Amino acid sequence: xxxxxxxxxxxxxxxxxxxxxxxxxxxxxxxxxxxxxxxxxxxxxxxxxxxxxxxxxxxxxxxxxxxxxxxxxxxxxxxxxxxxxxxxxxxxxxxxxxxxxxxxxxxxxxxxxxxxxxxxxxxxxxxxxxxxxxxxxxxxxxxxxxxxxxxxxxxxxxxxxxxxxxxxxxxxxxxxxxxxxxxxxxxxxxxxxxxxxxxxxxxxxxxxxxxxxxxxxxxxxxxxxxxxxxxxxxxxxxxxxxxxxxxxxxxxxxxxxxxxxxxxxxxxxxxxxxxxxxxxxxxxxxxxxxxxxxxxxxxxxxxxxxxxxxxxxxxxxxxxxxxxxxxxxxxxxxxxxxxxxxxxxxxxxxxxxxxxxxxxxxxxxxxxxxxxxxxxxxxxxxxxxxxxxxxxxxxxxxxxxxxxxxxxxxxxxxxxxxxxxxxxxxxxxxxxxxx
Numbered sequence: 001x002x003x004x005x006x007x008x009x010x011x012x013x014x015x016x017x018x019x020x021x022x023x024x025x026x027x028x029x030x031x032x033x034x035x036x037x038x039x040x041x042x043x044x045x046x047x048x049x050x051x052x053x054x055x056x057x058x059x060x061x062x063x064x065x066x067x068x069x070x071x072x073x074x075x076x077x078x079x080x081x082x083x084x085x086x087x088x089x090x091x092x093x094x095x096x097x098x099x100x101x102x103x104x105x106x107x108x109x110x111x112x113x114x115x116x117x118x119x120x121x122x123x124x125x126x127x128x129x130x131x132x133x134x135x136x137x138x139x140x141x142x143x144x145x146x147x148x149x150x151x152x153x154x155x156x157x158x159x160x161x162x163x164x165x166x167x168x169x170x171x172x173x174x175x176x177x178x179x180x181x182x183x184x185x186x187x188x189x190x191x192x193x194x195x196x197x198x199x200x201x202x203x204x205x206x207x208x209x210x211x212x213x214x215x216x217x218x219x220x221x222x223x224x225x226x227x228x229x230x231x232x233x234x235x236x237x238x239x240x241x242x243x244x245x246x247x248x249x250x251x252x253x254x255x256x257x258x259x260x261x262x263x264x265x266x267x268x269x270x271x272x273x274x275x276x277x278x279x280x281x282x283x284x285x286x287x288x289x290x291x292x293x294x295x296x297x298x299x300x301x302x303x304x305x306x307x308x309x310x311x312x313x314x315x316x317x318x319x320x321x322x323x324x325x326x327x328x329x330x331x332x333x334x335x336x337x338x339x340x341x342x343x344x345x346x347x348x349x350x351x352x353x354x355x356x357x358x359x360x361x362x363x364x365x366x367x368x369x370x371x372x373x374x375x376x377x378x379x380x381x382x383x384x385x386x387x388x389x390x391x392x393x394x395x396x397x398x399x400x401x402x403x404x405x406x407x408x409x410x411x412x413x414x415x416x417x418x419x420x421x422x423x424x425x426x427x428x429x430x431x432x433x434x435x
Contacts, residue, residue, distance in 0.1 A: 052199040097128040143409035145170035154178040161186025163400040173218040229329040308332040313341040319352040335369025345369030370412040
C-alpha cells in the first residue's frame with residue numbers, strides 16, 4: 001500500500017506549474033532587481049562624485065587649510081546622500097594638488113532576494129590652484145555662473161551680513177547701471193573670480209572680501225528667446241481635493257492637479273504634469289519622477305519637507321507662478337542630461353512682469369542645472385545653505401541674507417576669456433579640477 005501511494009505521488013503532475021514558478025521566481029526577481037539597483041547605484045555614485053568635486057574645489061581655495069575645509073564641507077553635506085557610512089578623506093600632495101577619496105554604502109531593494117543587501121560606492125577627485133598663466137584647459141578664465149539682468153535696478157545684487165559664496169571658477173555679472181547697482185554689507189565673503197558690474201557705483205560696507213569690478217562689460221542674457229516653448233494644460237484632472245493621510249504614503253498618478261492640499265504624508269511620489277495651488281504640509285519626502293513639471297500660481301512646501309528628483313525640469317508659466325519653500329526645506333534636484341530640456345532645472349517664458357521668488361531656510365540642499373528666471377527678484381533668506389554643482393543662475397535681481405552657497409559652473413554657464421589685460425595686475429588664481 002505504501003509503495004503504491006509513493007509511486008502515485010511521484011507520478012502526479014497537477015502541481016508542476018506552481019512548483020516551477022516558485023523555483024524560477026527568485027532568480028527572475030533577482031535579474032530585474034539587479035537592473036533597478038545598479039541604476040540607483042549609478043545615480044548615487046554620480047551624486048557622491050559631484051559632492052566630492054565641490055569639496056576639493058572649496059578646499060583648494062583655502063590656502064593653508066585645504067584638507068580641513070574640504071572635509072568640513074563634505075561632512076556637512078553627506079547627510080543629503082542616500083548612502084550609509086558616507087565618508088571622505090583629503091590630502092595635499094605635490095604641485096599644490098588637493099586629492100579626495102569618498103566612499104559610501106547603498107542599501108539595495110530587490111537584490112535582497114539574492115542576499116545582496118548593499119553596494120559599495122567610491123569616488124576620487126583632485127583640484128589645484130593655478131597662479132599666473134593657466135593651463136590650456138583653464139585658459140578661458142572661468143565662467144559666468146550668475147547673471148542679474150535688470151538694466152537699472154538699485155541694489156540689483158544685495159548681499160547682507162553673514163552671506164558667503166564659494167565658487168572659485170565662476171564670475172557674477174550684474175547688468176544694472178543703477179546707483180548703487182550692488183550693495184555688500186557686513187561680514188561677507190564672496191570667493192568668486194570676479195563680480196563684473198556695469199554700473200560705476202557699488203556700495204561696500206563693513207568687513208567684506210569681494211573682487212568687485214565696476215564699469216565692467218557685463219554680458220547680456222545668452223538664453224533670451226532660445227529655451228523651449230511649453231504648452232500649459234487648460235484642464236484639471238484632480239481639483240479641490242485634500243489628502244489627510246497621517247503618516248501614510250501617497251502615489252500621485254500622472255495628471256493635472258489644481259487646488260490640492262496634502263497633509264501629513266510621509267512620502268509623496270509625483271509624476272510629470274500640471275500642479276496649481278498645491279500645498280504640502282508636514283515633514284513630507286517628495287519624490288519626483290523624471291520629466292517636466294508645470295507649477296502654476298502659488299505652491300507651498302512647508303516645515304521640514306524634502307523635495308528630490310533626478311532628470312526633472314520645473315516650469316513657471318506666469319509671473320505669479322512659484323514654489324514657496326518654508327521652514328527648513330531640503331532640495332535635491334538635478335536637470336535632465338538629454339532631451340528638449342537638457343540641463344534646464346527651472347525656467348519661465350520671456351517677458352513676464354517682475355515678481356518675487358523667496359527661498360526661506362533651505363537646508364543642506366543640492367541642485368544641478370540652469371535656473372533661468374529673468375523676471376524674478378530672488379531672495380535667499382536665513383540658513384539657505386545650498387551646494388550647486390554644474391549650475392547657472394539667471395535672475396532679474398538677487399538678495400542673499402545669511403546664506404551659504406558653494407557651487408561650480410555647468411555646461412549652461414558661459415565661458416569667459418581672460419580679463420588680465422594689464423601687465424602689473426596681480427597674477428590670477430583659479431581652482432580647477434584635475435581628475
